[in-house]
Amino acid sequence: MKKGIVATGSKEATQAAIDILETGGNAVDAAVAAVFTSMTSEFALTGVAGGGAMMVKLVGNDPLLYDFFVNTPSLKQVKEIDFFKTTVNFGSSTQHFYIGKGSVAIPGNLAGLVNVQKELGRLPLSVVLEPGISLSRYGYKMNKEQAYIFRILEPIFCHSSAARQLLFKDNQILKEGEIFVNLDLSNFLERVAREGAYFFYRGEMAELMEKTLSHGGLIDYNSLNNYRVIPRKPICTHFQHMKIYSNPPPSVGGSLIIFLLRLLEKIGDHKFPFSKLIHAMSLTNTARNEVCTDPNNESHYTQLLQEDIIMHYMDMFSKKESSVEQHPKQTNRGCTTHVSIMDKAGNCASVTTSNGEGSGYVLPGTGIMLNNMLGEEDLNPTGFHNWKNPRRLATMMSPSIVTRKGKPVMIIGSGGSNRIRSAIVQVLINYIYRGMSLKQSIDAPRFHLEGDKLYHEPGIKILQDDIPFEFLSHPFDEKNLFFGGVNAVTINEGYSDPRRGGTFQIT
Numbered sequence: 474m475k476k477g478i479v480a481t482g483s484k485e486a487t488q489a490a491i492d493i494l495e496t497g498g499n500a501v502d503a504a505v506a507a508v509f510t511s512m513t514s515e516f517a518l519t520g521v522a523g524g525g526a527m528m529v530k531l532v533g534n535d536p537l538l539y540d541f542f543v544n545t546p547s548l549k550q551v552k553e554i555d556f557f558k559t560t561v562n563f564g565s566s567t568q569h570f571y572i573g574k575g576s577v578a579i580p581g582n583l584a585g586l587v588n589v590q591k592e593l594g595r596l597p598l599s600v601v602l603e604p605g606i607s608l609s610r611y612g613y614k615m616n617k618e619q620a621y622i623f624r625i626l627e628p629i630f631c632h633s634s635a636a637r638q639l640l641f642k643d644n645q646i647l648k649e650g651e652i653f654v655n656l657d658l659s660n661f662l663e664r665v666a667r668e669g670a671y672f673f674y675r676g677e678m679a680e681l682m683e684k685t686l687s688h689g690g691l692i693d694y695n696s697l698n699n700y701r702v703i704p705r706k707p708i709c710t711h712f713q714h715m716k717i718y719s720n721p722p723p724s725v726g727g728s729l730i731i732f733l734l735r736l737l738e739k740i741g742d743h744k745f746p747f748s749k750l751i752h753a754m755s756l757t758n759t760a761r762n763e764v765c766t767d768p769n770n771e772s773h774y775t776q777l778l779q780e781d782i783i784m785h786y787m788d789m790f791s792k793k794e795s796s797v798e799q800h801p802k803q804t805n806r807g808c809t810t811h812v813s814i815m816d817k818a819g820n821c822a823s824v825t826t827s828n829g830e831g832s833g834y835v836l837p838g839t840g841i842m843l844n845n846m847l848g849e850e851d852l853n854p855t856g857f858h859n860w861k862n863p864r865r866l867a868t869m870m871s872p873s874i875v876t877r878k879g880k881p882v883m884i885i886g887s888g889g890s891n892r893i894r895s896a897i898v899q900v901l902i903n904y905i906y907r908g909m910s911l912k913q914s915i916d917a918p919r920f921h922l923e924g925d926k927l928y929h930e931p932g933i934k935i936l937q938d939d940i941p942f943e944f945l946s947h948p949f950d951e952k953n954l955f956f957g958g959v960n961a962v963t964i965n966e967g968y969s970d971p972r973r974g975g976t977f978q979i980t
Contacts, residue, residue: 476817476965476979476980477491477494477500477503477814477815477816477817477979477980478814478815478962478963478965478966478967478977478978478979478980479491479494479503479507479812479813479814479962479967479977479978479979479980480812480813480814480960480961480962480967480968480969480975480976480977481507481511481810481811481812481813481960481969481975481976481977482511482514482515482518482810482811482812482888482958482960482969482973482974482975482976483510483511483514483515483616483619483974483975483976484514484976485510485511485513485514485604485608485613486507486508486510486511486514486515486812487507487969487976487977487978488604488978489503489506489507489509489510489604489605489608490503490504490506490507490812490814491503491978491980492506492604493506493596493600493601493604494814494816494817494980495980496596496600497595497596498594498595498596498600498601498816499531499593499594499595499816499818499820500529500814500815500816500820500821500822501529501589501590501593501594501820501822502590502594502595502596502600502601503814503816503822504527504812504814504822504823504824505586505587505589505590505594505601506601506602506603506604506605507812507814508525508582508586508812508824508826509586509601509602509604509605509662510604510605510608511810511812511826512605512609512658513605513608513609513613513653513655513658514608514613514619515619515810516619516640516653516655516842517619517622517623517626517630517808517828517830517831518622518808518809518810518826518827518828518888519582519809519810519826519827519828520582520828520831520841520842520844521580521582521583521658521661521673521839521841522577522580522582522583522828522836522841522842522843522844523543523580523581523582523826523827523828523829523844523846524541524542524543524578524580524581524582524585524826524827524844524846524866524868525541525542525581525582525585525586525824525825525826525827525870526538526539526540526541526542526585526720526724526824526825526868526870526872527539527541527585527586527589527822527823527824527825527872528707528718528719528720528821528822528823528824528872528873528874529589529593529820529821529822529823530718530820530821530874530876530881531593531820531821532818532819532820536707536718536821536874536876537704537705537706537707538704538705538706538707538718538720538721538872539585539588539589539702539703539704539705540581540585540702540703540704540705540720540724540865541581541582541584541585541586541588541589541702541703542581542724542865542866542868542870543578543579543580543581543844543846543865543866544578544579544581544696544700544863544864544865544866545578545579545847545860545863545864545865545866546578546579546691546692546693546696546863547691547693547695547696547863548691548858548860549691549693551575551689551690551691553689554573554574554575554689554690554691554858555573555574555575555688555689555690556571556572556573556574556575556576556689556847556848556857556858557571557572557573558570558571559571559572559628559629559632559833560628561625561626561628561629561830562625570629570830570845570848571845571847571848571849571850571857572629572632572830572831572832572833572845572848573689573832573833573834573845573848574685574686574688574689574690574832574834575689575690575691575847575848575858576829576832576844576845576846576847576848577686577690577691577692577832577834577843577844577845577846577847578692578844578846578847578866579692579696579697579700580700580843580844581700581702582826582828583665583670583673583674584670584673584674584700584701584702585702587665587669587670588670588702589702591669598665598666598669599666599667602662602663602665602666603666605662606659606662606663606666607659609654609655609656609658609659609662609840610654610655610656610659611654612652612653612654613652613653613654614650614651614652614653615647615648615649615650615651615652615653616649616974617649617974618954618973618974619974620647620648620649620650620651622808623640623646623647623648624646624648626808626830626831627646629830629831629832629833629845630646630831630833631646632833632834633833633834633835635834635835635837636831636833636834636835636842639655639657639835639840640653655840656840657838657839657840657841658839658840658841659840661839661840661841673697674697674698674700675697675698678836678839679694679697679698680694681836681837681838682697682836682843683697685834685836685837685843686834686843691847691858696863699863703865705721706721707719707720707721707727707874708720708721708722708727708728708731708778709731710731710734710735710738711738712734712738712901712905713738713905713906714877715875715876715877715882715905716875716876716877717730717731717734717873717874717875717901718873718874718875718876719731719871719872719873720868720870720871720872720873722774722775722867723774723864723865723866723867723868724774724867724868724869724870724871725761725765725774725867725868725869726868726869726870726871726893726894727871727873728774728775728777728778729757729761729777729894730871730873730894730897730898731778732757732760732777732778732783733753733754733757733894733898734898734901735778735783736753736756736757736783736786736787736790737749737750737753737898737902739783739787740753740787740790745902745906747920747933747934747935748935748936748940750899750902750920751920751922751927751935751940751944752790752793752940752941753790754895754921754922755922755942756786756789756790757786758922758923758924759786759789760777760782760786761777764776764777764782765777774867793941794941808827808828808829808830808831808888809825809826809827809870809887809888809889809890809893809958810825810826810827810888810958810973811823811824811825811826811872811886811887811888811958811959811960812824812825812886812960813884813885813886813960813961813962813967814884814962815881815884815962815963815964819880819881821874821881821884822884823872823873823874823884823885823886824872824886825870825871825872825886825887825888825893826870827844827870827888828842828844829844829845829846829848829849830845831843831844831845832844832845832848833845846866851869851890851891852866852867852868853866869890869891869893869894870886870893871886871887871893871894871897872886873885873886873897875901875905881964882963882964883901883904883911883961883962883963884961884962884963885897885900885901885959885960885961886959886960886961887957887958887959887960887970888957888958888973889954889955889956889957889958891921891923892919892921892955892956892957893957895919895920895921895922895956895957896919896921896956896957896958896959897957897959899917899919899920900914900915900917900959900961903915903917904963910966911961911962911963911966911967911968912966912968915959915961915968915969915970916971917932918930918931918932918933918952919933919956919957920933920935920956921955921956922944925942925943925944925945926944926945926947927944927945927946927947928947928949928955928956929946929947929948929949930948930949930951930952930953930956931948931949931950931951931952952971952972953972954972954973956972957970957972957973958970958972958973958975960975960977962977967979
């Protein structure tokens with residue numbers, strides 16, 4: 474490696490990472506700087522009070538996954554939970570989200586980013602945070618993509634007076650070209666630069682969060698105090714003489730990616746026509762529904778990858794059998810963002826973070842929108858507020874790393890909720906099997922199967938006769954952020970998904 478390569482969801486986050494690399498930081502320093510910067514430039518997608526996961530591969534070491542996704546709090550007796558449905562209009566469709574104080578899960582982003590940087594970074598935290606501090610203090614000029622997301626999330630962003638004060642100008646949601654300033658967040662990050670993350674989880678800030686959520690919320694001081702960042706060994710599979718590493722259980726996204734790749738590898742048809750990919754996706758959905766039935770049991774995602782389970786569904790594939798869920802719940806657009814970085818030495822960082830759509834509440838004096846992860850249907854497939862014990866929620870986030878002979882080949886991840894796995898798999902196939910460039914691999918039209926609904930972009934021609942089950946075609950008129958936001962780098966390329974306005978840069 475002679476160059477550092479960065480791909481993120483915004484030009485400000487990309488520039489922050491480049492600046493840190495050129496200051497002497499490594500990939501971890503740059504990734505953390507990018508995420509904290511994106512908390513202003515992609516405010517609607519990520520934040521201090523959200524959750525995430527980072528996979529790191531340092532030179533000479535195997536990849537390691539740091540899990541700092543959100544936790545469920547204890548289910549305590551609350552007279553009335555502040556938890557309600559709001560409707561968001563996407564133009565071509567509407568979607569319901571659940572927000573309120575009772576939608577807020579225990580955040581992990583701050584603890585995870587600060588702890589990983591302290592353990593693996595090179596630079597002082599104050600240097601790493603400077604780009605994020607500066608952007609939030611002096612302002613971010615709203616681009617087209619972020620203004621669009623602000624506009625569709627207006628029913629959530631206008632819920633509380635603190636949110637309106639932060640995100641509105643002259644009683645109108647911030648628009649493209651207007652400047653978004655978050656002085657409270659800048660001051661908060663300056664304190665993080667001095668003190669680290671401790672005060673947010675165990676100090677007076679934890680007391681403030683407990684007080685803010687005391688009427689209608691579930692988080693209290695003890696639940697914040699007990700939050701921990703968890704290092705995990707990634708799951709992996711061999712794929713065309715390469716190794717694909719992804720997010721292990723309790724994440725569901727990484728497990729489904731590895732399951733699908735193993736199924737495809739056993740199929741042996743390296744052309745992977747759309748019909749076979751769709752069938753394999755259908756069987757992956759079926760396996761998830763049949764094997765992963767208990768959300769309180771992390772081990773069932775491990776069982777999904779057992780050889781006898783995979784061979785059972787391989788047998789179904791060869792017999793052209795499938796079991797398709799009819800008319801699934803409406804899929805979430807996915808307010809998530811991803812950063813991929815490889816530095817000049819070959820160190821790698823792949824980090825995905827999210828704030829959900831936001832709960833509608835801002836933590837007083839901080840400029841931090843609290844998450845609504847307890848109100849995300851994708852994260853709570855068996856219903857809301859019914860977990861047995863406090864636990865990590867099972868996320869679709871899948872920060873991933875591809876290696877060959879122990880050396881990095883690709884750093885990849887995506888936003889997009891349930892489409893994260895299908896987006897990543899299609900890009901991997903385009904790059905590894907079809908020989909496309911990274912740009913071509915990400916730009917290529919995508920599809921996603923959800924139950925019996927097949928969503929697809931222009932350029933994909935699918936014949937019902939080629940697929941062994943009935944499906945409802947749901948075409949899009951143009952490429953859409955619905956299909957994810959893949960940001961990836963290789964040893965000589967970088968590219969960010971235009972579907973979500975991402976940018977990349979080489980230094």
